[in-house]
Amino acid sequence: MAESKHSWREDELSLQEVIKKYPDVSPFVILKTDVQRRGVDFTQRAIDAVDPDRDAVVYRGIYSEKNDRIPNGLILRDGTTILADRVVPPSGFNGGRDPYLIDIADGKAVLTDEGKVIEEVGYWPKPDYFDKVTSSGKPMWQVLVARPQRMDINLYQNCDFWKDIGMGCKFCPIAATYSKTKNIKREHLDYQDVAEAVAEALKQPGRFRMIQLCSGSLLGGKELLDGEIDQYITMLKLLEKNFSHKKVMTQLISTAHNERQLRRLHEETILTGYTADIEVLNEEIFNWICPGKAKYIGYQEWKRRLYQAAEIFGPGAVNTGIVSGVELVKPNGFRSEEEALEKGLAEAEELARHGVGVAQTVYRVAEGSYFQKQKAASLDYLTAFAKGLDTLQRRYRLEAYFDDYRTCGNHPNTDLARI
8 A cells, every 4th residue: 555645653752742742942933844844835926025135045155055045044034044955846856745735824924834823933134244245256155155144155066975886975965966067167265255255254244253164174285174174264364364363253064173272273274163973973974974074084083083173163063963863764773763862962072071962953855865765864863962962062061152053054953052
């Protein structure tokens, strides 16, 4: 017998049941988590109501670019922001769950599910600099991404782990993106273009509180990852001309660098926050899901470098990201959500004892990835994990100031730091 389209609803706690089960977790954060794991789609009525002069709709990321009328992100009534991927049924690449639907009701954008209005939503506002161009003629929105209170710099569209067959992280859709665009030159942004865009963005009073840099892994250089670190240092040195202080609210999300490279970042630049995403909190599953990271650095060495970073930058200034839920994929993931929660939080506590926080990114099964036909984790599990990580952050007094609900908006557990 064919599986019912909505059979997953019978197997899991609903949104309202999870909200009731976790009364000490913000219902807005729980909703955000569910939207992230399921994705969203838009009715034509909702698309027509988007105002490109007011709403942020254009985007250039690490391996994608869009220029349409689909908003870059959502904002809930309490200020919670959501990075929500658009899923257009019947793609089938949404972890077995149909997406939420954005529609218009009483003149307002609303999030709906099965025809019922769940919550009112807003869209990320368009920054003043978006329509301006650099001295070289480059549109500034193409060189500087914006979240509601953060500037994002994605210097290059490349990741060396994907150059070796089978070495890319299995949850990542970048391989499919590369194959579809194999005749398109991978773009590396001009440093001066980025610097000009940042200078222009800073002219908008009160809009931004942080700058983040993130791109793929570059393995080359005199020593492994020197090429990657050189590019970030070059960019950060250009940016420091905009500020009078030695250190500025900045974050780098990169590969796990060695002690010498970390000291260069800390001593030569304005950088204050450092993140190296380990992706999975289990060595055996890490080796399977992230073979490139396992081959060139390794799980235990990755953690050791994070601990060194915490010694150099200070506790609360260093964290690592995980793709929460990917640790459950078959056939080599955890056998149950209970086992994943217990063992994952134990690893997270070891990191916390060394001054390293964990940022939870919700895994949504992506089209084109190795795991594109896998099933996403339950909302109950993801909420429990967020609560557990928040408890650890508080127990070990780890700040989330450079990755919290205002600066990032991507991590349910760091959103909870606001309460």
